[in-house]
Amino acid sequence: MFPGSEYNTEVWSHFRAPRNSGVFPADASGVVAGAAGARKHGRAVEFQLQVNAAGTVVDCRYRVFGCPATIALCSMASEALKGGPLCDAARYSVVQLADRLGLVAEKRAAAIVVEDAIRAAVRRYNNNSPPQLAVVKFTMES
Amino acid sequence: MMPMAIYLDHNATTPLDSRVLDAMLPWLEGVHGNPSSIHRPGRAARDALDKARAQVAALVNARPTEVVFTSGGTEADNLALKGVCHGKPGGRLLISAIEHAAIMGPAGDLGRMGWQVERVPVDGECRLKHQALQKLLDRKVRLVSVMLANNETGVLQDVQAVAAAAHGQDALLHTDAIQAAGKLPVDFAALEADLLSLSAHKFGGPRGVGALIVHRRVGLLAQISGGGQERGLRGGTENLAGVVGFGAAAELAQSELQARMRHMRRLRDALESGLHSIPGVHIFAQSAQRLPNTVQLGLAGIHGEAAVMELDRHGIAVSSGSACHSGSGQPSHVLLAMGVEEMQARSAVRISIGGGNSLEDIHELLAALKALAASHSEALEPA
Amino acid sequence: MKQETIYLDYAATTPVDPRVAEKMACCLTCEGTFANPASAHAPGRKARGAVERARSQVAALVGAEPGEIVFTSGATESDNLAIKGAAHFYSDKGRHLITSRIEHKAVLDTCKQLERDGFEVTWLKPDADGLIQPSVVEQALRPDTVLVSIMHVNNEIGTVNDIAGIGRVTRERGVLLHVDAAQSAGKVPIDLKTLCVDLMSFSGHKLYGPKGIGALYVRREPRVQLDPLMHGGGHEHGMRSGTLATHQIVGMGEAFELARQELPQEAKKLNALREKLWRGLHAAVPQALLNGHPTQRVCGILNVAFPGIEGESLLFACGAIAVSSGSACTSADQQPSFVLRALGRDDQLAGSSIRFSIGRFTTDDEVEAAVRVVGQEYHRLLDLAPAG
Numbered sequence: 001m002f003p004g005s006e007y008n009t010e011v012w013s014h015f016r017a018p019r020n021s022g023v024f025p026a027d028a029s030g031v032v033a034g035a036a037g038a039r040k041h042g043r044a045v046e047f048q049l050q051v052n053a054a055g056t057v058v059d060c061r062y063r064v065f066g067c068p069a070t071i072a073l074c075s076m077a078s079e080a081l082k083g084g085p086l087c088d089a090a091r092y093s094v095v096q097l098a099d100r101l102g103l104v105a106e107k108r109a110a111a112i113v114v115e116d117a118i119r120a121a122v123r124r125y126n127n128n129s130p131p132q133l134a135v136v137k138f139t140m141e142s
Numbered sequence: 143m144m145p146m147a148i149y150l151d152h153n154a155t156t157p158l159d160s161r162v163l164d165a166m167l168p169w170l171e172g173v174h175g176n177p178s179s180i181h182r183p184g185r186a187a188r189d190a191l192d193k194a195r196a197q198v199a200a201l202v203n204a205r206p207t208e209v210v211f212t213s214g215g216t217e218a219d220n221l222a223l224k225g226v227c228h229g230k231p232g233g234r235l236l237i238s239a240i241e242h243a244a245i246m247g248p249a250g251d252l253g254r255m256g257w258q259v260e261r262v263p264v265d266g267e268c269r270l271k272h273q274a275l276q277k278l279l280d281r282k283v284r285l286v287s288v289m290l291a292n293n294e295t296g297v298l299q300d301v302q303a304v305a306a307a308a309h310g311q312d313a314l315l316h317t318d319a320i321q322a323a324g325k326l327p328v329d330f331a332a333l334e335a336d337l338l339s340l341s342a343h344k345f346g347g348p349r350g351v352g353a354l355i356v357h358r359r360v361g362l363l364a365q366i367s368g369g370g371q372e373r374g375l376r377g378g379t380e381n382l383a384g385v386v387g388f389g390a391a392a393e394l395a396q397s398e399l400q401a402r403m404r405h406m407r408r409l410r411d412a413l414e415s416g417l418h419s420i421p422g423v424h425i426f427a428q429s430a431q432r433l434p435n436t437v438q439l440g441l442a443g444i445h446g447e448a449a450v451m452e453l454d455r456h457g458i459a460v461s462s463g464s465a466c467h468s469g470s471g472q473p474s475h476v477l478l479a480m481g482v483e484e485m486q487a488r489s490a491v492r493i494s495i496g497g498g499n500s501l502e503d504i505h506e507l508l509a510a511l512k513a514l515a516a517s518h519s520e521a522l523e524p525a
Numbered sequence: 526m527k528q529e530t531i532y533l534d535y536a537a538t539t540p541v542d543p544r545v546a547e548k549m550a551c552c553l554t555c556e557g558t559f560a561n562p563a564s565a566h567a568p569g570r571k572a573r574g575a576v577e578r579a580r581s582q583v584a585a586l587v588g589a590e591p592g593e594i595v596f597t598s599g600a601t602e603s604d605n606l607a608i609k610g611a612a613h614f615y616s617d618k619g620r621h622l623i624t625s626r627i628e629h630k631a632v633l634d635t636c637k638q639l640e641r642d643g644f645e646v647t648w649l650k651p652d653a654d655g656l657i658q659p660s661v662v663e664q665a666l667r668p669d670t671v672l673v674s675i676m677h678v679n680n681e682i683g684t685v686n687d688i689a690g691i692g693r694v695t696r697e698r699g700v701l702l703h704v705d706a707a708q709s710a711g712k713v714p715i716d717l718k719t720l721c722v723d724l725m726s727f728s729g730h731k732l733y734g735p736k737g738i739g740a741l742y743v744r745r746e747p748r749v750q751l752d753p754l755m756h757g758g759g760h761e762h763g764m765r766s767g768t769l770a771t772h773q774i775v776g777m778g779e780a781f782e783l784a785r786q787e788l789p790q791e792a793k794k795l796n797a798l799r800e801k802l803w804r805g806l807h808a809a810v811p812q813a814l815l816n817g818h819p820t821q822r823v824c825g826i827l828n829v830a831f832p833g834i835e836g837e838s839l840l841f842a843c844g845a846i847a848v849s850s851g852s853a854c855t856s857a858d859q860q861p862s863f864v865l866r867a868l869g870r871d872d873q874l875a876g877s878s879i880r881f882s883i884g885r886f887t888t889d890d891e892v893e894a895a896v897r898v899v900g901q902e903y904h905r906l907l908d909l910a911p912a913g
Contacts, residue, residue: 175538219757
């Protein structure tokens with residue numbers, strides 16, 4: 001009934017102290033980025049994945065504008081993707097994560113935006129292999 | 143403590159139960175949020191509201207989501223009638239002839255707006271005439287409102303049967319259970335009512351808070367608009383301390399119901415057997431099924447309001463008819479509907495017993511009534 | 526997470542003043558005023574006395590006669606009673622009403638309901654400062670206008686409307702004026718003897734009284750009549766039926782009495798605290814924007830837009846201070862505030878606006894702590910956000 005009032009402690013903790021937030025340095029290698037959402041629609045996410053030659057996501061960064069759920073989902077997704085193969089990142093469902101956290105239905109939109117940003121980054125990787133390519137410029141509505 | 147030695151007007155209002163007060167006190171002072179706010183104090187207020195909602199629902203076997211808190215019984219009754227009828231093309235509305243002013247008032251208003259309001263008669267013992275109801279019911283009837291227990295005579299109605307009859311014609315059934323709750327088991331689901339009114343201050347809760355139980359299938363138009371509280375059915379910031387007190391009173395009433403009923407019935411029976419030895423006393427609707435705490439009597443030749451004043455001088459608080467009518471000078475419409483003569487109706491005195499009364503209170507009352515009857519017969523028949 | 530909450534949401538509801546709570550508790554227990562004030566016996570008479578005393582206390586704060594005060598279950602009911610009651614009673618004279626887009630939900634929803642019932646409503650827009658000017662009201666008046674409803678102080682941004690000026694306009698044209706004074710009573714001086722206001726709504730819980738009680742002022746000279754909202758029993762001169770809660774009424778009376786005694790000093794103190802809060806916030810967040818007129822405002826309310834970040838996150842990040850985005854009665858639905866939109870703020874700025882409202886028990890320390898928390902969390906969230 002009250003968006004936010006039912007955030008559990010896990011969501012709360014990630015919102016209070018988001019893990020892996022920020023951007024990679026411009027000269028970092030193996031970084032692909034994707035973006036989704038728009039500020040004027042209430043949430044915008046940029047997600048960066050750092051992928052090594054073996055196709056493993058070694059690290060993540062993100063920047064996020066949005067409600068506490070959007071911020072927490074970015075943080076939790078970044079933790080989940082780290083150390084896994086990129087093909088898992090492509091299939092990773094932030095929507096399921098949101099459901100598991102008991103977020104109210106209206107917050108599904110937040111999960112979709114985070115998921116879209118991650119998938120956009122994965123697509124960049126697939127379209128631009130070899131992955132050593134430098135940071136991919138992303139386009140975003142603002 | 144109390145300025146009045148003996149209080150026997152519990153159908154008008156009951157003293158606040160001290161345990162209910164204890165539950166309310168933390169909410170009377172200090173920082174408390176608006177239940178609609180999303181910050182922590184606001185959420186704490188919301189939690190308290192939800193707890194009270196569950197307690198009230200449990201008392202009448204309804205679902206918490208069916209409870210709409212109001213500012214009291216009158217508002218609940220108004221919301222039931224007008225909420226069902228407003229915004230709809232007119233139709234027929236049936237109410238019993240013995241309803242409380244809080245039903246007759248909105249029914250009268252709907253009548254002025256073009257609704258055809260009809261009163262279902264009662265018999266000499268204040269019981270609804272079911273055949274008359276059946277005759278009046280047709281497809282044009284949108285709502286039937288019949289109270290569960292009458293506030294003056296205490297007589298109970300077979301609301302379950304009324305509900306079945308109403309539903310047979312696709313009409314909704316509202317019951318004013320304000321006097322019944324806390325004195326009898328009330329089961330919203332078993333009654334198959336669509337709407338049911340409650341008031342906290344009739345069973346140890348605070349004044350200024352009540353509820354309308356609204357079955358999920360019923361569409362209602364809010365009468366107080368704004369803010370979207372109570373599922374949009376009743377706007378306005380909730381009376382938090384009051385609602386908490388209502389919840390506490392409901393829980394106590396539920397857990398202590400059997401003991402309370404036994405206590406009230408014992409005093410009531412003592413009162414009635416004592417009354418038989420006072421000349422000129424008549425007990426109205428004595429053979430009907432009644433609340434365990436209510437006795438409405440008439441003292442031959444003595445005006446009810448005079449009797450109330452005389453008992454008041456003895457420190458005994460009772461009432462002539464309902465509190466809402468006192469001072470109006472009108473004889474009770476309930477007694478008139480029962481076919482009681484106007485003179486006799488004017489003699490009515492209502493005794494309503496509560497948990498705090500003792501057998502001694504009853505004996506004092508009996509003594510006072512005896513003296514009253516005696517002085518009156520002396521005045522009538524000078525030696 | 527268990528630190529004390531700093532309560533800066535006095536415009537949503539105020540804590541009950543301990544002196545008020547004491548009177549109420551007394552009324553619920555020892556003094557035995559529990560009886561039904563409509564009853565003829567001694568306890569009933571005593572309860573009636575307490576109710577009448579409270580009626581005088583409420584009347585005294587706003588320069589009304591006690592007989593002009595009708596107790597209700599709150600300002601929302603008062604607004605409903607005033608607007609629906611007058612619209613229906615005078616519907617033979619006309620079926621046109623005027624109100625503004627920045628009224629409280631109680632007024633907005635009531636007027637919308639009347640539209641559904643066949644009345645016509647003109648919805649005035651505020652100027653860029655959030656004010657409804659008397660000239661704008663005058664231009665909207667029609668021969669069939671029966672009622673104008675304009676709030677005194679806006680609950681979200683705290684601006685004060687010129688109800689004296691609006692009253693002169695409506696009185697001259699023979700149109701009734703209703704004013705929602707839930708946010709202004711006890712904070713802005715009100716003298717109904719000189720104001721041309723016919724109906725005025727008051728709330729108990731916005732002025733350190735209990736929740737669930739309010740009042741409506743109904744002018745006697747010239748006489749204003751209303752169709753009641755609730756029927757049955759004929760309490761409150763037939764305008765509002767239902768057994769009155771004596772302890773609630775007594776609490777409201779005491780709250781209004783205290784406000785009358787303390788208004789001048791309290792307004793001065795709150796104005797200074799509000800200025801301190803605004804200066805502090807502006808120093809911590811130079812991008813911050815004040816919503817509403819800079820000076821024509823009530824002492825306790827400050828509404829600030831924080832560009833570049835999302836509103837709900839800021840609200841939750843500042844969880845240690847209880848504030849509102851928009852007004853509490855609308856925060857459950859998370860729509861961008863209609864008042865801020867009406868002021869011309871875009872969705873994002875409206876969404877990232879916070880209402881701080883201070884009151885009787887707010888301290889310097891609390892204001893300083895609030896500034897610290899908001900500044901810190903604002904910059905944290907801004908750093909987290911992508912460029913744009």
